[in-house]
Amino acid sequence: MSQSGQERKRIRIALAGQPNVGKSTVFNLLTGLNQHVGNWPGKTVEQKTGICHWQDWTFDVVDLPGTYSLSANSPEELIAREYIIKERPDVVVAIVDAAALERNLYLVSELLPLPVPIVIGLNMVDVAEQQGLKVEPHVLEAALGVPVVPMIATKGQGVTELLARIQDIVCNGANYTPNVPDIRTDHKEILDRIEALVADHVPPEYPQTWVALKILEGDKQLTEMMRTRLPQEAWDEIYRIIKQHEDACVAVASGRYAWIGRMVRAAVVKPKAGQISLTDRLDRWATHPLWGLFILIGILALTFWLTYTIASPVTQLLEAYVVHNLANLATTELASAPAWLTSLVVDGIIGGVGTVLTFFPILLIFFAMLGILEDIGYMARGAYVMDRFMHMIGLHGKSFLPLFLGFGCNVPAVLGSRVIESERGRLLTILLAPLVPCTARMAVVAFLAPVFFTAPTLVSWGLLTINLIVLALLGVLLHKFVLKGEHIAFIMELPLYHLPNWRTIALTVWQRLLSFLTKAGTIILIASVVIWALSTLPHGDIETSLLAAFGRLLEPVGQLMGLDWHMIVALLSGFVAKENAVATLGVLFATEGNGAGLAAILPTILTPAAALAFLVVEMLFIPCIATLSAIRQETNSWRWTLFSVLLLFLVSLAGGLLTYQIARLLGG
Amino acid sequence: MNNIYPLSELKTGETALIQELCGGYSFRSRLAALGFTPGAEIKMVQNLGHGPLIVSLRDTRIALGRGEAQKILIRLEKEPLCHSQVKSENASA
Structure with missing residues (x-):
């Protein structure tokens, strides 16, 4: 925060927009390096916030996830609308693509009924012109009743005016008279009935009319919210209405598009059909x-x-x-x-x-x-x-x-x-x-496969194929049983x-x-020190370390696939970096650093079947710290990170056991 | 009403109007928000006869799976000759 933070007046704005409209470009233009990237609380959805100074104003900018609408069909859409309703930014800036105005205004038609003023950033007016489209911002502004600022974000054009219009709304809010979409014609009576039923039970931060419309649309989140708040009879009646109008979501969307059609009719001049654009040519x-x-x-x-x-x-x-x-x-x-x-x-x-x-x-x-x-x-x-x-x-x-x-x-x-x-x-x-x-694991395979097998290339490809098959199988299983839901x-x-x-x-x-x-x-650094401690304490060498003790503890499991504790410790040391497995074996068997000695010793203590099992486990094993840290960072959840560890531990164990037993049966 | 087909039958370069959306709630709701509403004009940009296809609608190109396209019904404004063949195939199926 700047030192003059107390004197400066602050405005909180949220950037909304559909995907691919240049919203991040606008965000970057506003905030530059004054931005922070994190996650929305409890979600794996990226949250970007930043600060922008203009004249004596400070703008706190939140970048909402890019969404096509504000239904409850995805976490992104829920995040966007919950933020607007619960956090009430001073202004929502809707970035729209001038080259696909109708579809882009759909999100605007969903934003307008919410209780926060809107400024429209009409972006990519240059692209629209290249396509032969002419958009009149003033006509659009008059029709919608909200400020419309033409922009070319990639060239930095329109930002100052955008900020000025935002500031104007915050200071002179009384002049803001939006034209809220009226899509009642088809369903007027039903909508009025739903609104009457929910009237006294809607939480204060939610606009009643909007909740009624969303219930008619079949919105799962709001319907569920109202079900728990409504008296039984009112809920029963609403439930009957929803059941009778199951196709209302399409009808309401059509209503919004019809309204949009009326809004843009005067503001957009379309080109004659038949032009072949750059995109057409490249897409061929x-x-x-x-x-x-x-x-x-x-x-x-x-x-x-x-x-x-x-x-x-x-x-x-x-x-x-x-x-x-x-x-x-x-x-x-x-x-x-x-x-x-x-x-x-x-x-x-x-x-x-x-x-x-x-x-x-x-x-x-x-x-x-x-x-x-x-x-x-x-x-x-x-x-x-x-x-x-x-x-x-x-x-x-x-x-x-x-x-x-x-x-x-x-x-x-x-x-x-x-x-x-x-x-x-x-x-x-x-x-x-x-x-x-990854290349690190392939390097381990490349070192060990020639030690044990006459056809190392074949073994390497086989191992790679096993991994991809397991990936496909696990994909199907996870999709079916863990990350259930409708077919995407x-x-x-x-x-x-x-x-x-x-x-x-x-x-x-x-x-x-x-x-x-x-x-x-940070996680990599901490884990690296912890692993160092485990492999050094208490006597300063790996043979008598805690890690080795742990490896011996796991030896009964290892023996099921013909592996003794040395091999288990080698696998575990791969947690720091996969390629460490070979170096650890070198230390454990106290051979010279060149690897030749190791190559001579290994075949004397490991059968080919066990070696194959070892390689399968190495290929499928728990991810290295760096990958796990990345998983933790991206999922923003220790639960999923732990799930990944357990899943791969079990998968690699099963893979190793199966390989060893089958290889032995086949006379390995 | 015999000029109604699934979108997956529309050939590359042809234009039609959306008639109706079938399928589950969230599928219809997503499509409707993208502009697949009854009466909207839709043009087939690429239909290879298998795999996903590309359409153009409300100044936007959208790729969608063949399964998804089968759940979108379209209406041909005029019935071009080449479609009699498709229709007889449908009738026999």
Whole structure:
């Protein structure tokens, strides 16, 4: 808060708008770096808040989730309307896309009956002009009775006027006379009857007429709320009315669109049909069943190429210079300190910081890629192309890109799930992401498979296939039994393509990196120290450590798949980072660092069947700390994080047992 | 009323009017909010005969699954010749 905070007058505004209308661009324009990204309380829905100074006013800006309407069909819609009704911002700014005005005004028609004044930001007037559409803001303003400010958010145009109109409403509210949609004609009598029945029982913060209309529409949340508040007879009558008018939701929506039609008739001049737009031309390729797939593969290939040519070398440089030098510095500085302290600082703390640091280059590239694809409008096309495949496992096409990124690293896969609009789809994607084998796990396989098997490549591909099969099966099961609900209908807007807005992309990437650093980074650091303590205490070496004791405790379970405690400790140490499994085995079997000694010892203590079981478990095991921290950050819930740990623990155990027993039967 | 078809039968490039929405409450409610209301004009942008399809409605392109499109009934304003074939297939099914 600024020092002059007490003198400055504050206005609370909420930004509302449908998806793909440039709402985040407006938000970024208003708040710049003065923004905070978190979650809505108890939800996995992203909440952005920020502050904007203009003249002697301070605007507290809340970015509501992008929604097409204010029904109760999704957590996002509920969040948006509950916020407006319960928190009562001073003004709701509705950002609408001038190029698709009718559909965009639908949300406005739902906002107008709510007890908060509205200012409309008529965004993308340049895009509308390119499409040949002419929108007259003044005519629209006269028809709707609310301020309409033409904007081109990507060029920063219209913001000052928007703020001035907001300030004007707050200071001279009396002049605000909105034209609230009248959609009563068809259902006038029924609506009046419902309103009379609920009249004295609606909580004071809710507008009566709105509640009556929503009940007629079949709104589940408000109907449930009124059921508990109404006397039995009144409820029975309302219940009868709803049952008789089950199709009212479509009729009411039609009423709103009819009203919108009357509002825009004078304000919009449409072009002659038959123009072929840029979007039409690009979509001929991007949504083509064959070329579309090639384009998607090309984009993915480019992403991974960038990761390997830029991110990996940078990661190695960070490790070699920053982490290594930090460790050296600490060792020198702590030369006179007890050995355990040096070990704590070097292996525990600096090791943890190193883990967080090394994620940065790869996250930067993945987030930038996701950000660009999202911003230019390609994401929806990629989802369209992949949808038929993803649907088989209960996922939306939009889950494909984040999951695919998981092959590089599971962390961006989990964090990237933000591009999925529905909360349930996002949760399902997050829970499945750890099953995508990341490069670290493939590295362990690449080291161990040749030690035991004559056809290591075949084994590697087999393991990868097992993971993907488990992912698909688990997807179906979770979809059916855990994240139950109606079949998620595939309905998705394909926004118009436009040039990337670098400012918006950079801010998004920065926000995502920052929230990873502050939230997941903290957990990684703590967990890294805890794991260090477990593997060092009480005598300073891993063979006699608590971790080893724990491994011995689990040995009976391990023996069911032919694994002794060394192998279990190796698996557990992979919790810090999956590739640690090999290094731990090296320490446990006290071999030289080059790995050759380990390769000679392992076959003498492990049968091929047990080795295969070990690899299956390693591939399916509990996610590493970084991934778990990301899961905790994105789900905003320890319950789901714990659920993920238990689920994967059981799945990997079952996988290992099954593999060992089958391999032995087949004579392994 | 014999010129009513599911949206999934509309061919690429053809235009029709929405007649009726079938299916569950939240499905109809979502579609209606997006502008799929009776009487609205809808154009098929891409229908490959299988898999999801793309339509254009109220200046918006929307991708939707084939299953979803089967629950949206449309009305052809004029009956073009090419549809007699589709109709006879429907009748025999």
